[in-house]
Amino acid sequence: MLINICGSVSLWLFQMALWLVGTCKDPLHLSPFLERSDIRSALELSEVRDPQKVIPKSYAGFITVDKQLGNHMFFWFFPAISEPLAPVLVWLNGGPAISSMLGLLRENGPIRVTETISATGDKTSYKRWEKSWAESFAMLYIDNPVGAGYSYSDSGQRxxxxxxxGYTQDLFSFIIQFYILFPDYLNTQLYIGGQSYAGRFVPALAYRIHKEIKANRSSIPLAGIYMGGPFFDPYTQGLAQGLFYYSLGAISYAEYLNHQKSVRELFDRNDTDRESMASIIDKIVAATPYIEENYLTRVQPDYRQVQVLMNSKLIRDMVHVGSKRKFLTFNKDLHARFKSDAMLSTKPQLAEIMNNYKVLIYSGDMDGITTDVGTEEAIMTIPWFSQISYNNNTYRNRWYNDGTILGYYTHAGEFCRVIVRNAGHQTPYDQPDATQKMMLDFVRHGCIQASAAKKQITAALLTTHILTALMMSTGT
Structure with a gap:
């Protein structure tokens, strides 16, 4: 009898030990498992298990990208919902220092943050979002750089x-370990993308991977990049910023010229010691005091909703971040340290990518932060193989759906340029259906695919224009 009691106690103690391990409040660091090739444990531990059964199958945790500093990057990965081993799309938000969970929960992820008013006050929760890019693609959201969102360093701000x-090396280390954790995805394509200040992160990471591939040091299946409202050439984009507001009548011609003058003076001085990050961005972007993420709707992203949800105990437990770290949708202290980086251009890196891979650059036509005209001006100064053709010989095509114009597009070589109508800086949030189709067409075909009926109409219109021109030239 005593032996049976002792056996029962021992079994109880063992089960209690397992329970304590399972409810450990420390962050889930996956790199140690990867180093000892224990992929199975890493996958089991990182799987997100939603008690409400709303969140699709996904994985989350931390990958150590710099052992010496103790830098750990947080990620949330969603395999494609409708197809196995679909292409992987990396998503990086900008800021800099804005968490990529903003993109997941408000733009193109399979869940949306919600807020309902109850008798006890505001309640932030989440719902399934079926217009997500994760329906067709494996979506990988990374809090970048270290210090943004849940990503953190054991060395603190150092x-x-x-x-x-620096931030490219951390991202590259992350991508290498991602493919150790999910080796099957080496058999599909990788597209690196994001929006806004990710116009710096995306070309830099893709260029680093490209160099490794050329040197036969990597088998990462890079197929292309995509960027929404990208901030990649601050001088050129800054000079053209006022054109957007001038064309809308929001500023006078004199104000437009004055803004150009302030941009030139900023870059001529190039004195980041005397400038703050806020003043640098303000002088580049603020052609008018009324800067709008969406000039049409004036809707601003609700960072607070995302921050409240990501800090909730339910989400913390599901994504394995522990109980000590605080999630910040936007890290102002980290943002302030980017003032030297904000003055630089990633055009050289982007040019190399455009000459070797598929590239999509899209803009919302009502984006008042990185305007479509500023982005276009910068594109035309990139030294890539198809530049002459793009600048002089290409035309904008109308993008229709059931008679409605969704936007406009140009396809030159491997480059796809898209303008999305009635959309602002957060383009996937403003136009979820259009951007979902845009990404499908880009990955599958390289750019927007017009319907057969619309191609016939376009051909007929082109024939009419040619005949009219011939008649005018001959005087008939």
Missing amino acids: GWKTTND
Whole structure:
């Protein structure tokens, strides 16, 4: 009898030990498992298990990208919902220092943050979002750079990397370990993308991977990049910023010229010691005091909703971040350290990518932060193979759906340029259906695919224009 009691106690103690391990409040660091090739445990531990059964199958945790500094990057990965081993799309928000969970929960992820008013006050929760890019693609959201969102450094602020080489090295280390954790995805395509200040992160990371591939040091299946409202050439984009507001009548011609003058003076001085990050961005972007993420609707992203949800105990437990770290949708202290980086251009890196891979650059036509005209001006100064053709010989095509114009597009070589109508800086949030189709067409065909009926109409119109021109030239 005593032996049976002792056996029962031992079994109870063993089960209690397992329970304590399972409810450990420390962050889930996956790199140690990867180093000892224990992929199975890493996958089991990182799987997100939603008690409400709303969140699709996904994985989350931390990958250590710099052992010396103790830099750990948080990620949330969603395999494609409708197809196995679909292409992987990396998503990086900008800011800099804005969490990519903003993109997941408000733009193109399979769940949306919600807020309902109850008798006890505001309640932030989440719902399934079926217009997500994750329906067709494997979506990988990374809090970048270290210090943004849940990504953190054991060295504190000393571990924050705010140079192109620094944050690119951390991202590259992450991507290498991602494919150790999910090796099957080496058999499909990788597209690296994001929006706004990710116009610095995306070309830099893709260029680093490209160099490794050329040197036969990597088998990462890079197929292309995509960027929404990208901030990649601040001088050129800054000079053209006022054109958007001038064309709308929001500023006078004199104000437009004055803004150009302030941009030139900023870059001529190039004195980041005397400038703050806020003043640099303000002088580049603020052609008018009334800067709108969406000039049409004036809707601003609700960072607070995302922050409340990501800090909730339910989400913390599901994504394995522990109980000590605080999630910040936007890290102002980290943002302030990017003032030198904000003055630089990633055009050289982007040119190399455009000459070797598929590239999509899309803009919302009502984006008042990185305007479509500023982005277009910068594109036309990139030294890529199809530049002459794009600048002089290409035309904008109308993008229709059931008679409604969704936007406009140009396809030159491997480059796809898209303008999305009635959309602002957060383009996937404003136009979820259009951007979902845009990504499908880009990955599958390289750019927007017009319907057969619309191609016939376009051909007929082109024939009419040619005949009219011939008649005018001959005087008939």
